[in-house]
Amino acid sequence: MPEKILVVDDDVDTLRLVGLMLQRQGYQIVAASNGQQALAMAMAEKPELILLDVMMPDMDGYEVTRRLRANASTASTPIIMFTAKSQVDDKVMGFEAGVDDYLTKPTQPRELFAHVKAVLARGRKTSGPAAPAAPARERGYVIGVIAAKGGLGVSTIAINLGISLRTRTRKDVAVAELRPGEGSLALELGYLNPEGMNRLLQKNPAEIGLKDVESELLTHKSETRLLLASYNPADAKYQASDAHFEMITRHLSYLANYIVLDLGPAISPITDKALAVCDELILALEPIPTTITRSQLLLEELAGRGFGEGRVNSVLYNRQRSEMQFSLAQVQKEFKHTIGIVFTAAPELVYQAARANVALVTQHPDNLTSQQFFKLADSIAKRVRTKE
Numbered sequence: 294m295p296e297k298i299l300v301v302d303d304d305v306d307t308l309r310l311v312g313l314m315l316q317r318q319g320y321q322i323v324a325a326s327n328g329q330q331a332l333a334m335a336m337a338e339k340p341e342l343i344l345l346d347v348m349m350p351d352m353d354g355y356e357v358t359r360r361l362r363a364n365a366s367t368a369s370t371p372i373i374m375f376t377a378k379s380q381v382d383d384k385v386m387g388f389e390a391g392v393d394d395y396l397t398k399p400t401q402p403r404e405l406f407a408h409v410k411a412v413l414a415r416g417r418k419t420s421g422p423a424a425p426a427a428p429a430r431e432r433g434y435v436i437g438v439i440a441a442k443g444g445l446g447v448s449t450i451a452i453n454l455g456i457s458l459r460t461r462t463r464k465d466v467a468v469a470e471l472r473p474g475e476g477s478l479a480l481e482l483g484y485l486n487p488e489g490m491n492r493l494l495q496k497n498p499a500e501i502g503l504k505d506v507e508s509e510l511l512t513h514k515s516e517t518r519l520l521l522a523s524y525n526p527a528d529a530k531y532q533a534s535d536a537h538f539e540m541i542t543r544h545l546s547y548l549a550n551y552i553v554l555d556l557g558p559a560i561s562p563i564t565d566k567a568l569a570v571c572d573e574l575i576l577a578l579e580p581i582p583t584t585i586t587r588s589q590l591l592l593e594e595l596a597g598r599g600f601g602e603g604r605v606n607s608v609l610y611n612r613q614r615s616e617m618q619f620s621l622a623q624v625q626k627e628f629k630h631t632i633g634i635v636f637t638a639a640p641e642l643v644y645q646a647a648r649a650n651v652a653l654v655t656q657h658p659d660n661l662t663s664q665q666f667f668k669l670a671d672s673i674a675k676r677v678r679t680k681e
């Protein structure tokens with residue numbers, strides 16, 4: 294588990310900047326923009342360190358420190374006071390209130406990291422093994438579904454795989470569509486205007502906490518939990534919000550046993566961030582030469598990002614029954630990567646399922662395509678069990 298740091302500042306730009314800098318160093322960040330919020334967050338989130346601003350409108354940092362020190366559950370949480378006040382008196386006042394260290398703004402990132410590391414190391418030594426640990430959540434297994442271009446069935450695969458994993462393993466499953474403005478699952482599953490993802494995207498990325506993401510998950514009747522993208526084209530503006538998705542996907546990875554991410558086509562900036570939490574990828578391709586060429590290039594890109602042969606499961610996803618398409622043997626000749634599963638086209642059934650606002654595997658579990666989804670889910674569950 295990464296160490297958690299609570300950053301407190303009434304200036305949103307500072308919050309965002311400091312939050313992102315520390316996040317890039319691998320820390321988990323929670324944020325508060327006033328004194329009251331800081332006290333509440335310190336108790337609820339039990340951070341390993343608090344980076345605290347002094348001048349805030351509702352309650353200054355000295356008062357926040359005194360109150361933290363007076364409360365048993367936060368009395369020993371390390372605090373670094375972080376402020377533009379640089380007079381000796383100000384520092385002395387901070388130490389008297391109970392802070393552990395002092396940093397003056399503006400600070401160099403290197404200096405900030407050095408102080409954070411040193412104070413955290415001291416905290417680890419003094420708290421010892423008997424310290425009451427916050428209940429740690431276990432990280433789930435994250436599967437990203439991707440394709441070289443749009444329309445190849447990525448969303449259909451993501452939702453049917455999610456529901457199949459739930460059906461076969463009975464574990465907690467979450468499915469997230471990382472395509473703001475281009476969602477298709479909400480309409481197919483009968484949700485009008487899902488706004489949860491947009492609410493997260495309107496926050497300051499450093500302020501997106503585990504609980505925020507958790508509270509935006511919808512529970513579908515299939516018992517999977519869903520983070521659905523808006524289908525309003527205007528919301529595609531959020532596709533530049535990769536810093537938000539970095540936080541969202543990181544939290545999501547702790548919110549279920551299996552997490553299926555609909556990454557959509559190609560490697561967008563959002564996908565690039567989401568790949569950091571993926572354990573394996575499912576690459577969907579169709580039996581058409583130009584798509585095979587593009588899929589081959591996608592594979593090379595993914596290999597460069599640490600997703601080599603062993604971490605990518607390529608599936609041939611047929612959406613049409615046609616004599617004009619390549620056979621598996623022909624595809625396999627062109628595509629230099631083993632194809633794990635071949636899905637049979639089921640245009641009528643996929644259409645009917647969407648009309649009834651359910652997924653294919655729910656409406657037609659005995660159909661051959663559904664059976665292939667269950668098989669894929671079983672093979673993933675087996676891989677996870679052998680890793681455990």
Ligand SMILES: Nc1ncnc2c1ncn2[C@@H]1O[C@H](COP(=O)(O)OP(=O)(O)OP(=O)(O)O)[C@@H](O)[C@H]1O
Nearest residue numbers: 443444445446447448449477611612638639640643
């Ligand atoms: N097994 C299938 N057989 C036939 N048609 C299918 C099948 N699965 C999905 N489709 C159809 O293919 C189309 C694309 O599917 P889907 O929306 O899942 O793809 P996508 O890759 O997520 O697309 P986008 O890039 O637009 O998000 C849809 O019209 C869907 O109904």
Ligand SMILES: [Mg+2]
Nearest residue numbers: 447448477557
């Ligand atoms: Mg889609």
